[in-house]
Amino acid sequence: MTIELRMLAFSIALGFVQLLLQAHSASLQRGYRYTMTPRDEPKPPLTGIAGRLERAFRNFLETFPMFAAAVLAAHAAGIHSSRTELGAQLYFWGRIAFVPMLVLGVPLVRSLVWNVASIGMLLVWSALVIR
DSSP states (O other), X not given: OOHHHHHHHHHHHHHHHHHHHHHHHHHHHHOHHHHTSOOOXXXXXXXXXXXXXXXXXXXXXXXXXXXXXXXXHHHHTTOOOHHHHHHHHHHHHHXXXXXXXXXXXXXXXXXXXXXXXXXXXXXXXXXXXXX
């Protein structure tokens, strides 16, 4: 298995962990009784750590499809290089670092870490279009 596919697999696991953290923190804030309902009644937005975990997960959901598509397209095209390896690793480790930065409310570093993950995604994509 290539490093790029391994980072993709690890990113899937990260997404699942973020889903669990977000869901349980929301249930703790809103109550498990609300979680067991069809949730027809609107609730106020989540706050504190639960809100931050929700935003981190939503942000993951915004970037992951593009990362996955780039990795899978590179793999299908037989493109495997130091650029795709570095890009996949930057994306994964950037996403790992982003969660605690957002949860802890670290302003500037969080944005820099987000950019690291984004640059990683762009490196993988660039290997598809720039040879």
